[in-house]
Amino acid sequence: MPLGFELVELTADERALQQEVREFLARELPRGSFEPGLGMDNPSDRGFSKRLAQRGWVGMAIPKRYGGHERGAVYRFIVVEELLRWGAPIHHHWTADRQSAQVILKFGTEEQKQRFIPAICAGELGFSIGLSEPDAGSDLAAIKTRAVKVDGGWQVNGTKVWTTGAHETDWFIMLCRTSDAEDRHDGLSQLLVDLHSPGVQINAIPFLDGGHHFNEVVLTDVFVPDDLLVGEEGRGWLQTGSELSFERGGPDRLLSPWLLVEEFLREHEGTPLGERATATLGWAVARFWGIRQLSIAVNRMIDQGRAPAAESALVKDMATRFEQDVIEAVRQLVEVSPSLESGSLFERLLARSVLAGPSYTIRGGTTEVLVGVVSKGLR
Amino acid sequence: MTTTTADELLVDTARKVFIETCTFEVVEAAERDGWAAGVWEAVAGVGLPWVGVPEAVGGVGGTLADALAVLRLAGQHSAPIPLAETGLLAGWLLASAGLPVGQGPATVVPGSARDSLSLGGGRLTGTAFGVPWASAVERIVLLVEDGGRWKVGSIAAVDAEVERSLNLAGEPRDTITLDGVPVELAPTDVDAAAFERRGALTRVVLMAGALDAMSRLTLDYTAGREQFGRPVARFQLVQEHLVHCAQDAALVGIAADAASRAAVLGDASFEIAAAKALASRAATTATRAAHQAHGAMGMTREYALHHLSRRLWAWRSEFGDEHRWNNEVGTAAIAAGADELYPLVANGSDRRTRT
Ligand SMILES: Cc1cc2nc3c(=O)[nH]c(=O)nc-3n(C[C@H](O)[C@H](O)[C@H](O)COP(=O)(O)OP(=O)(O)OC[C@H]3O[C@@H](n4cnc5c(N)ncnc54)[C@H](O)[C@@H]3O)c2cc1C
Numbered sequence: 001m002p003l004g005f006e007l008v009e010l011t012a013d014e015r016a017l018q019q020e021v022r023e024f025l026a027r028e029l030p031r032g033s034f035e036p037g038l039g040m041d042n043p044s045d046r047g048f049s050k051r052l053a054q055r056g057w058v059g060m061a062i063p064k065r066y067g068g069h070e071r072g073a074v075y076r077f078i079v080v081e082e083l084l085r086w087g088a089p090i091h092h093h094w095t096a097d098r099q100s101a102q103v104i105l106k107f108g109t110e111e112q113k114q115r116f117i118p119a120i121c122a123g124e125l126g127f128s129i130g131l132s133e134p135d136a137g138s139d140l141a142a143i144k145t146r147a148v149k150v151d152g153g154w155q156v157n158g159t160k161v162w163t164t165g166a167h168e169t170d171w172f173i174m175l176c177r178t179s180d181a182e183d184r185h186d187g188l189s190q191l192l193v194d195l196h197s198p199g200v201q202i203n204a205i206p207f208l209d210g211g212h213h214f215n216e217v218v219l220t221d222v223f224v225p226d227d228l229l230v231g232e233e234g235r236g237w238l239q240t241g242s243e244l245s246f247e248r249g250g251p252d253r254l255l256s257p258w259l260l261v262e263e264f265l266r267e268h269e270g271t272p273l274g275e276r277a278t279a280t281l282g283w284a285v286a287r288f289w290g291i292r293q294l295s296i297a298v299n300r301m302i303d304q305g306r307a308p309a310a311e312s313a314l315v316k317d318m319a320t321r322f323e324q325d326v327i328e329a330v331r332q333l334v335e336v337s338p339s340l341e342s343g344s345l346f347e348r349l350l351a352r353s354v355l356a357g358p359s360y361t362i363r364g365g366t367t368e369v370l371v372g373v374v375s376k377g378l379r
Numbered sequence: 380m381t382t383t384t385a386d387e388l389l390v391d392t393a394r395k396v397f398i399e400t401c402t403f404e405v406v407e408a409a410e411r412d413g414w415a416a417g418v419w420e421a422v423a424g425v426g427l428p429w430v431g432v433p434e435a436v437g438g439v440g441g442t443l444a445d446a447l448a449v450l451r452l453a454g455q456h457s458a459p460i461p462l463a464e465t466g467l468l469a470g471w472l473l474a475s476a477g478l479p480v481g482q483g484p485a486t487v488v489p490g491s492a493r494d495s496l497s498l499g500g501g502r503l504t505g506t507a508f509g510v511p512w513a514s515a516v517e518r519i520v521l522l523v524e525d526g527g528r529w530k531v532g533s534i535a536a537v538d539a540e541v542e543r544s545l546n547l548a549g550e551p552r553d554t555i556t557l558d559g560v561p562v563e564l565a566p567t568d569v570d571a572a573a574f575e576r577r578g579a580l581t582r583v584v585l586m587a588g589a590l591d592a593m594s595r596l597t598l599d600y601t602a603g604r605e606q607f608g609r610p611v612a613r614f615q616l617v618q619e620h621l622v623h624c625a626q627d628a629a630l631v632g633i634a635a636d637a638a639s640r641a642a643v644l645g646d647a648s649f650e651i652a653a654a655k656a657l658a659s660r661a662a663t664t665a666t667r668a669a670h671q672a673h674g675a676m677g678m679t680r681e682y683a684l685h686h687l688s689r690r691l692w693a694w695r696s697e698f699g700d701e702h703r704w705n706n707e708v709g710t711a712a713i714a715a716g717a718d719e720l721y722p723l724v725a726n727g728s729d730r731r732t733r734t
Contacts, residue, residue, distance in 0.1 A: 009640065022722075279706045279709055280705075286708045290654070297633060318630070
């Protein structure tokens with residue numbers, strides 16, 4: 001069965017919100033006053049995250065009783081697409097807001113909800129994702145990090161890798177093995193781990209552009225109290241699966257190279273562009289427009305209480321391949337050798353996106369793995 | 380209030396009619412014979428060609444949303460009749476000029492650079508190319524410039540000399556030659572750009588239907604076809620074709636929805652341009668994937684894939700190909716400028732009027 005995506009029509013309130021976010025950004029974060037980033041790779045700025053939270057723009061899809069705003073996924077989409085395309089520094093709260101709070105909300109204990117979610121909604125607590133390991137990438141069930149039951153909690157040993165932002169965030173939700181089972185998808189559990197706990201060692205893994213984005217997180221005899229087990233012991237695999245629909249279907253998988261296109265236009269304003277550049281620009285804009293409609297439709301499904309695993313994988317795959325195509329198409333419109341040190345913002349963005357581009361179709365599930373997920377949904 | 384959703388009862392009726400009449404054999408025979416009288420009679424019998432055309436000029440009423448929903452089903456079922464032409468194009472032009480739509484199938488002159496029609500003393504002379512189903516319709520409608528303003532012209536098809544010609548899907552795209560043919564003329568507020576957009580919208584909607592059907596057909600076929608002891612749909616590389624085809628179908632489906640909705644509400648210039656650019660591109664990539672996943676079976680006349688793929692190859696070029704519409708979108712993007720570029724993507728044609 002082909003999957004059903006329904007067109008989302010923005011209400012008058014949602015349009016007003018869009019306008020409000022645009023005005024906020026133009027006022028609080030004017031262009032030229034900061035170095036804009038490429039979508040969710042934008043820098044981390046705790047102060048900015050807090051200011052957004054004060055506007056009610058963190059925790060939008062979280063119930064009010066936990067400090068959220070009960071506005072749903074589409075409302076969140078509208079706000080975050082503006083932040084992403086502006087290149088705003090949203091990294092600090094990004095993962096916590098997108099998925100960690102949702103996981104705690106869905107599977108956590110009442111005490112965990114009270115403890116973590118309001119702080120996430122306040123833009124204070126930042127989270128990372130503790131899934132990948134040296135021997136477990138696409139094949140996540142192969143993870144070896146192990147939590148052994150001890151008095152009052154768990155003792156954890158293992159190594160997580162590629163952990164984005166762990167050097168800046170506060171916690172991660174970590175998938176680990178809590179028991180051996182015949183089916184290796186059983187016996188996995190999710191634990192909330194304070195990244196400042198004794199025994200947690202965070203080592204930078206340098207990114208290919210020389211920057212510091214991801215890390216190796218080595219856990220040596222880390223004690224995690226009982227009350228930080230998320231959901232049911234042994235059910236971590238299923239819980240992680242549900243987490244991934246939040247991770248995959250959003251505008252962050254589409255808008256990484258947005259500013260590249262916008263800055264191309266800005267730097268050429270007033271000069272005639274010629275037919276090839278016009279057509280390339282048109283191609284990109286048409287596709288941003290179309291894929292955006294699919295992405296917002298996925299978020300409507302989430303609001304309807306569905307878990308659109310196949311739909312979000314379908315969109316993520318298409319969107320991230322397009323992101324890479326955009327970078328290459330724009331690169332060929334200009335006769336420059338992109339440099340990270342260039343005096344032109346457009347050229348810096350081009351350099352950064354050429355270097356980061358390959359990761360778009362790897363992080364959050366590789367193209368190849370997504371094809372499998374979508375195929376299952378199409379059966 | 381403007382209705383942006385189609386009438387469900389009508390859509391159900393249309394679906395039943397297309398399922399019953401547009402069988403594989405009938406679609407094949409239509410291509411051989413140049414006309415599918417049975418399909419036309421069933422479809423016309425319930426008024427479908429004139430949905431969305433006001434009753435005042437001889438239509439059956441209903442909304443543009445209704446008409447586009449019916450057309451999408453026609454695309455899904457490869458309905459071999461001038462459905463887009465009769466109501467959404469000819470009927471629309473005629474209604475815009477207050478001219479009667481008349482009975483029977485009608486078509487429009489799409490307008491090509493090679494056309495040489497000229498108007499003089501209320502008569503038309505010259506040649507026009509690629510006129511859909513000219514050989515089978517009763518009325519041919521066109522948009523002409525007359526004394527510095529746009530007018531709709533309507534001629535009886537019997538007055539035209541028709542030379543038959545076919546598009547890649549075997550649909551009639553005839554050459555008509557007129558030699559002082561009397562034409563009924565009335566002024567309209569439709570101009571050439573609006574007409575081309577309307578034509579592009581019909582092709583987007585037809586292609587959305589065809590892509591959806593092609594995606595389903597390919598899923599079914601690969602689930603049943605076994606090689607190396609298992610369904611070919613189990614092979615990862617085949618799955619990639621299935622996913623790409625489903626992605627194209629989903630993308631064009633939602634683009635058609637958005638363009639249709641914008642057209643119902645008013646200015647849809649951006650949405651239609653973007654949707655046609657996407658649809659024409661998807662026609663290329665999705666047919667490639669679907670054919671590859673089918674193996675040789677997709678290459679025979681005896682299996683239905685070609686009803687869809689050949690239509691997609693034909694429709695992707697009609698009323699402007701992807702390059703033409705990419706340019707249109709690019710021009711709109713440049714006109715919007717860097718600051719307004721994202722609002723254009725997020726809000727489309729009406730970003731100024733309704734924010
Ligand atoms: C920038 C960046 C940030 C990241 N951030 C985080 C993070 O914060 N937290 C975290 O946990 N992880 C993170 N990751 C890791 C990411 O989740 C993994 O890279 C991803 O799951 C793939 O695993 P791998 O890199 O080990 O590749 P592998 O699984 O080793 O894959 C190598 C190749 O083999 C292919 N392959 C593997 N299995 C199959 C199969 N069954 N069928 C077909 N092909 C297959 C893959 O598609 C790929 O092409 C990040 C990655 C990047 C690039």
